[in-house]
Amino acid sequence: MTSSPTDIAGKAVRETDSTVLLTPRYEGTNICTWIGFKHVNYLVEEAVLAHFRSAGVSARDLYEEYGVGLDLVELDTRVLTALHADDPARVTVRPVDGDGGGALRFRVGIEVEQRDGATIRAASSKVAVRLRRADDATDAPPVPGGLAGHVADSLGAGEPVDVAVPPPGGTRLADGRGGTDDPVLAPLLADRNAFGWKWRIPYFYCHFSERLQLSGYLRQLEEVVDLFLADRGISIRDMLTDRQWIPVVPHSAIRILGEALMEEDLYTVYTVDEVFKDFTYRSTMDCYVLRDGALRRMATGTITHGYARIRNRRDWSLVDFDDRVHRALAGPGSR
Structure with missing residues (x-):
């Protein structure tokens, strides 16, 4: 035939x-x-x-x-x-x-x-x-x-999260890049070395007229890292200005678990999982939406970072973490 x-x-x-x-x-x-x-x-x-x-x-x-x-x-x-x-x-x-x-x-x-x-x-x-x-x-x-x-x-309904969820705060256009003080984030951040961020999903991160696409999650991962580093006092610009250091990424991964929809609020939690000696650290990004009063995890990902020093306009070399970076990664209250 x-x-x-x-x-x-x-x-x-x-x-x-x-x-x-x-x-x-x-x-x-x-x-x-x-x-x-x-x-x-x-x-x-x-x-x-x-x-x-x-x-x-x-x-x-x-x-x-x-x-x-x-x-x-x-x-x-x-x-x-x-x-x-x-x-x-x-x-x-x-x-x-x-x-x-x-x-x-x-x-x-x-x-x-x-x-x-x-x-x-x-x-x-x-x-x-x-x-x-x-x-x-x-x-x-x-x-x-x-x-x-x-x-x-369907791509899935996401994974249910068994936590008590307080009433969410409003999403204001004045928040710009999103907010970090929404009450829903509190139970997600409890007892974790993590940074939380609430953000309204824009249409230009979506496709097929409705859902957040994987490249949108890549952009989300890149941005939450940027906000996390600034929150911990080692913003990318500060590290460039002070010592010509830049983050480098040898590994990243993202998996979609459900469909996050255009103009929903996305709760993103970025957690430092492990620091490997003085060379790299691995973190997890988890993304949630709130539906019918319950949280569902819609995507998860991991990313590994190191630091490199810019030697000239063409070349760089890897460097070890110093005390400033270790303290930032360890989180508030660390020595």
Whole structure:
């Protein structure tokens, strides 16, 4: 029997490697010309989207023709070497066996050609994708062959949190980047070396007209780190001004547990989990929404940081933590 074009497309997504040449976005060159972890992950996301596109089932086609949204729901990335602005990145996407839970899983590798002509591995990622049926897609045709088992009616309802929740404070536009004193945060922060932040989800962090997308959580992770460091007295600008130190991220991971919706209040808790000697520290980000008087955890992630000293406009070197950094990471009341 001859396979249909849609069957071939589904098979290509699930079984065929793809490679695309990409360039990091200029937006990510915040310190000198180095690319931050968020934009390394953007390269991974773009390569996964290109993988579907090259198979003949782009994210646009899946939504407009078949009524399903393509959602990255897990992203785990290890940065092996620094990427710079204008680096030509060769990104390969390799399908791997699913977990039986409906996710399409991929391994993604980034290689970069250096100025001397050598090619090195820059990053590696593990990615999970879900196809989420749109609520108004009752009359849409079936998705291409082989992908039907990966379509779900929801990305999940989140994980219930068993804590007593006080009445929330209001969300004011005057809060700008959000507030840190909402009563709902208190039970989430109790007995934890953590920082809490309430924030209204804007439409430009969302997709498919309703829900916070994974790249939005990456932006959330980047911002809560920035606010945490400022709250602990070692803001990024202060460390740059005082000693030319910058945070570096060898590892980050995010997993979506449920659907946080546009204009909901998102309660983000950033917890320092462990400091590894004087070199790196690992933290967890948990994101919650309040529905029907109960908290639900909608996403979780981890991030590992170290510090590097800028030697010149091109080079940096890793440094050990000093007492100031150790005290900040240990939290209020530490010596």
